[in-house]
Amino acid sequence: MSILIVGTVAFDAIETPFGKTEKIIGGAATYISLSSSFFTKNLNLVSVVGEDFPETAIEMLKTHNVCTKGLQIKSGEKTFFWSGKYHDDMNTRDTLDTQLNVLENFDPTVPQEYQNSNYLMLGNLMPSVQKKVLDQMKKRPKLVVLDTMNFWMDHFLEDLKESLKQVDVLTINDEEARQLSGEHSLVKSAKLILEMGPKYLIIKKGEHGALLFNHNEVFFAPALPIDDVLDPTGAGDSFAGGFIGYLEKTEDISFENMKRAVIHGSAMASFCVEKFGTQRLEELSYEDVEARLKQFIDLVRFDISLEN
Amino acid sequence: MSILIVGTVAFDAIETPFGKTEKIIGGAATYISLSSSFFTKNLNLVSVVGEDFPETAIEMLKTHNVCTKGLQIKSGEKTFFWSGKYHDDMNTRDTLDTQLNVLENFDPTVPQEYQNSNYLMLGNLMPSVQKKVLDQMKKRPKLVVLDTMNFWMDHFLEDLKESLKQVDVLTINDEEARQLSGEHSLVKSAKLILEMGPKYLIIKKGEHGALLFNHNEVFFAPALPIDDVLDPTGAGDSFAGGFIGYLEKTEDISFENMKRAVIHGSAMASFCVEKFGTQRLEELSYEDVEARLKQFIDLVRFDISLEN
Numbered sequence: 001m002s003i004l005i006v007g008t009v010a011f012d013a014i015e016t017p018f019g020k021t022e023k024i025i026g027g028a029a030t031y032i033s034l035s036s037s038f039f040t041k042n043l044n045l046v047s048v049v050g051e052d053f054p055e056t057a058i059e060m061l062k063t064h065n066v067c068t069k070g071l072q073i074k075s076g077e078k079t080f081f082w083s084g085k086y087h088d089d090m091n092t093r094d095t096l097d098t099q100l101n102v103l104e105n106f107d108p109t110v111p112q113e114y115q116n117s118n119y120l121m122l123g124n125l126m127p128s129v130q131k132k133v134l135d136q137m138k139k140r141p142k143l144v145v146l147d148t149m150n151f152w153m154d155h156f157l158e159d160l161k162e163s164l165k166q167v168d169v170l171t172i173n174d175e176e177a178r179q180l181s182g183e184h185s186l187v188k189s190a191k192l193i194l195e196m197g198p199k200y201l202i203i204k205k206g207e208h209g210a211l212l213f214n215h216n217e218v219f220f221a222p223a224l225p226i227d228d229v230l231d232p233t234g235a236g237d238s239f240a241g242g243f244i245g246y247l248e249k250t251e252d253i254s255f256e257n258m259k260r261a262v263i264h265g266s267a268m269a270s271f272c273v274e275k276f277g278t279q280r281l282e283e284l285s286y287e288d289v290e291a292r293l294k295q296f297i298d299l300v301r302f303d304i305s306l307e308n
Numbered sequence: 309m310s311i312l313i314v315g316t317v318a319f320d321a322i323e324t325p326f327g328k329t330e331k332i333i334g335g336a337a338t339y340i341s342l343s344s345s346f347f348t349k350n351l352n353l354v355s356v357v358g359e360d361f362p363e364t365a366i367e368m369l370k371t372h373n374v375c376t377k378g379l380q381i382k383s384g385e386k387t388f389f390w391s392g393k394y395h396d397d398m399n400t401r402d403t404l405d406t407q408l409n410v411l412e413n414f415d416p417t418v419p420q421e422y423q424n425s426n427y428l429m430l431g432n433l434m435p436s437v438q439k440k441v442l443d444q445m446k447k448r449p450k451l452v453v454l455d456t457m458n459f460w461m462d463h464f465l466e467d468l469k470e471s472l473k474q475v476d477v478l479t480i481n482d483e484e485a486r487q488l489s490g491e492h493s494l495v496k497s498a499k500l501i502l503e504m505g506p507k508y509l510i511i512k513k514g515e516h517g518a519l520l521f522n523h524n525e526v527f528f529a530p531a532l533p534i535d536d537v538l539d540p541t542g543a544g545d546s547f548a549g550g551f552i553g554y555l556e557k558t559e560d561i562s563f564e565n566m567k568r569a570v571i572h573g574s575a576m577a578s579f580c581v582e583k584f585g586t587q588r589l590e591e592l593s594y595e596d597v598e599a600r601l602k603q604f605i606d607l608v609r610f611d612i613s614l615e616n
Binding site: 089146184185186188189205208209211216217219220221222225226227228229256259260263264290293294297298299300301302305306 | 312396435494495496516525526528532533535537564568570601602607608610611612614
């Protein structure tokens, strides 16, 4: 059993109402990997960085059970860089700078020993790159999860729709669900998106929780009410990492277990936003995770006996 | 056991992306009463209308177990009228017209047989009017719930703060919680507002559910994902009605039972928005309510066993 994680490994510079960082380690695959690592030791990473990427950051991933054999290091090139500033409500942000660098010509190569991974997490990337990874798998993974964003819907919609036919779980946020479906109602959106291919759809609503849909059922997981969200960067990726990490650990992809996985994902996202960047995920213990899960249980548990 | 409900009984004219009504029956106390009536037969109403208010509407309230002895009918005067138009997202609206009419000089009189009601629901009204009702109670009710809105915070903040010292449960929406506390974080808002007097705070987040706080605990109830919200008018009042109606029925105001009451309130609100005005609440059966409660249970139920 193992998870193959594909996505960006990057530098971020983040500004929120609570502070501002220099260049720090970020990227979808970084958050996904760190978050999954609390549930499984079998993590394979496919990504790309430049020669400016610090060896210490790669070591940090390795100590979190991440195999970095699939992490290309391009000499003479620079790591993908993103800089953004969050507005006061923390739900919207402006991109201040994007330097694609190594991402511009990223041609993912899946090492032979990764090609049998039975869980595949396609982190947010150009859809054609996500597809190249899927095509290199020796056998169809037990579960394929794909995360994407509005940018790809704007510019590469047909590629994205092609990929959607091959994935089991799609994770997007509420605005993206509305854009992809053309429907305002999330219930109607979900129906339309599930017709595009995915068997399951997770709609992430940030501080308002997440919805898990299949063709017949819906499950809602709240976000934990938090004193202060310091930095929302990576919350969605931490969610995805907790989700797929828990599924790999339990080897059960039933809807009932996906509910539990969504709660685990929500717990990991709730940690992520408490500090800037990957800091909180890096310092976390599994005891912290269990205590947080208990908070989620207490948050939504009620006991109603119906008369009929 | 009985509930005294104070609030507006009114005419509304509503426009949403899904349609438009003529003058229909509305008002906070109308929605609260109808919603509570599914849980208790002991409903006392204190409000005011003009001579233009139809006898059929009063009969409709009576058939829903509402005693209208405390409903003043002012001859030669007109009923409070509100008209509004909801934006495409249904979360924001413009007020098109407000005619206070009988509300301008509303002096509530609590009939003697109401003065021992042990549950008091102070629906959204001018804080000084809410207080006049509280002052007429012979003994302190077992539970006092107060609903209010940003308008009163803008113009009668000191009166409102005076009332807050005397209530058990305050229900407001997220923006109002932020305004009242001056804090963006809802967790921090709740702490500050609970210091103003209420023992419990319910923050209503519309389609994003509701939070129940006391000094030590927090509970989250989702909103039911609905195909189309046709008309959000009265949803908050339907919530309040289900909440206090269930508490009166069960005679238990513990935090555990308040959780159940919040779920019952959410269920009633989810019905309210399915049709325009009070239509859905009027036609509802208790079997419908039970079926909806089961949907809420299924929506959030998950089963995680922690290792430690």
